[in-house]
Each structure stands twice: as C-alpha cells, then as structure tokens.
Amino acid sequence: MSRDPILDFFAKYIESELGMVYSDSNYFQLQNRLEEIVKLKNLSGVQELYQTAQKGMGGCLKQLLLDVATNNETSFFRDPKYFNAFGSLVEKHIKGDLFREKELRVWSAASSTGQEALSIAILLNELKAKHSANMPFSILGTDISERALEKAREAKYFQLEVQRGLSTPQILKYFSKDERQWMASSELTKNIQYKKMNLRDTHYPYDGFHFIFCRNVLIYQSVENKIDILNKLTARLVPGGFLILGVGESLIGLRQDLETSMLDNAVVYRKKEQVLKAA
Numbered sequence: 001m002s003r004d005p006i007l008d009f010f011a012k013y014i015e016s017e018l019g020m021v022y023s024d025s026n027y028f029q030l031q032n033r034l035e036e037i038v039k040l041k042n043l044s045g046v047q048e049l050y051q052t053a054q055k056g057m058g059g060c061l062k063q064l065l066l067d068v069a070t071n072n073e074t075s076f077f078r079d080p081k082y083f084n085a086f087g088s089l090v091e092k093h094i095k096g097d098l099f100r101e102k103e104l105r106v107w108s109a110a111s112s113t114g115q116e117a118l119s120i121a122i123l124l125n126e127l128k129a130k131h132s133a134n135m136p137f138s139i140l141g142t143d144i145s146e147r148a149l150e151k152a153r154e155a156k157y158f159q160l161e162v163q164r165g166l167s168t169p170q171i172l173k174y175f176s177k178d179e180r181q182w183m184a185s186s187e188l189t190k191n192i193q194y195k196k197m198n199l200r201d202t203h204y205p206y207d208g209f210h211f212i213f214c215r216n217v218l219i220y221q222s223v224e225n226k227i228d229i230l231n232k233l234t235a236r237l238v239p240g241g242f243l244i245l246g247v248g249e250s251l252i253g254l255r256q257d258l259e260t261s262m263l264d265n266a267v268v269y270r271k272k273e274q275v276l277k278a279a
C-alpha cells in the first residue's frame, strides 16, 4: 500500500520524540491533528506545514505538534477500582503497616489536564479526615503536553468535566464556581506540583515515590519503549512502592522485579524488596 510521505514524515518525528507509534490505520487521526495545527497557525494546508517543518522544527512548532499529537483524554477517578485499591493501601499505611516514612510521595506520570492528580489529592484528604491521621503527602504531576499542563496548573474545569467522576458533595466541598468553571480549592492544589517531562527522557530527575500512577500512556508505546520506561519508573519507587497502570496495560512477561497483586479487583504492581537491596 502506498503511504503519504508527508504523514510518514510527521509520524516518524512524533515517534522519535514521544515514542508514540501511529500505525497506518491511525493515519487519518494524524491527518486530523495536523489540520488542527494548520488552523491554529493560519497556514494554507498540511503541505505548507510540511514545508515549514522541513526548514526546522522550532520550539513553538515542536510543542504544538506534541500537544496535538497526544491524546489528553482523562477524567476524575477514571477507572475507580484503581482508586479503591490505592485507598486500601493508603489505609494500611495510615495503620502503620506499609511504609516506614510518614510522608507519602505520589507521582502521576502522565497527568494530562490534572484530574488524576486531583483525584489522588481528594482521596488522600478524605482518608486523612476519616482516620484523623497526620499524614503529609505530596503529588507530582508530569506530562509532555504544555497545553495539558497549563490547564492542570490552572485547575479549572467545566461542569461536564467535574461531573465525570466526582460526586456532588465532592464538587461542592473541593471546588468553587466562577461564571464558567469550577476551580479546585487550595486545600487540594497546595500539595500538587506540575512539571513538564517526557517519559522517553534518558534520565528522570524525580525519585523516592511510594506510588506511581502511569495510566493510559504506555499503550501507545512499542514494547521496547515500554520496557525502557518501566525500568526507569521502577527505579524511582521506594522499597515496596507500587506502580499503578491503566486497564489492559499488563506487565505480564515484561518484568521480574515487580510482584503482581490483585486488590479490590484491580491489578497493582509492587517493587520487590530484594531487587531494591541489590540495586
């Protein structure tokens, strides 16, 4: 089958930057995304975008391409069973049965527009209140998309967005409304920091996490990239720390240094202690 050389060019560029693979059957999606840039930049068409890119993928064009190439779909408490599992583990920690350190460090490693990090913050706040626990925590949210991070930092969501996953009492307790949007309270946002980071980077500058959420992003990566990213994420967990992946993002056959446990019907992965000691 003959392929469009322009789409090939952009698909290869995106793969080299993000590790995201556009298969032939997804080329229509790539075409739509390039047309989005054409509109944003007021160009005559994809051909002109290609000619511009040939002259050099400058910072602005590169970021725009990465922003539109990524799928930022997310929602509050997406796939709730993972949050139930996370909540059970946090309760174990509150009872003193999990980690030595009091302060919990959580990383949302493809945080998109912030709903995942905020859901973690809501759950931690609720568990602290339920158990009258003194449990400091911090949440790091990272993503490659500047556009998604901008919204995450702003922490403002439309009615339809807050309704996707939050109960009315949660909305009223943790958000306040301006004319158009619901803004997350500082009680939630004060513990969250957002940074731009590409999971394909060779070095991850953050370390010492009890939980890493890396959901609905590895699905777009090749097996080699997945293994490489999982190695780097696992190295950033504390002894016995947990890796939480998305539905269908199984590690079967990919790793020996993580134990699989089923909790509240969700599969979570725990870094083995002896691997840590050897590392």
Ligand SMILES: C[S@@+](CC[C@H](N)C(=O)[O-])C[C@H]1O[C@@H](n2cnc3c(N)ncnc32)[C@H](O)[C@@H]1O
Residues within 6 Å of the ligand: 017, 018, 019, 020, 070, 071, 072, 073, 074, 075, 078, 109, 110, 111, 112, 113, 116, 142, 143, 144, 145, 148, 197, 198, 199, 200, 214, 215, 216, 217, 246
């Ligand atoms: C579908 S969203 C998932 C958001 C959230 N984790 C969830 O499950 O709801 C995938 C996110 O991964 C980000 N992403 C894609 N490739 C990435 C990479 N190489 N490094 C960092 N983030 C990446 C995208 O920008 C997007 O925001």
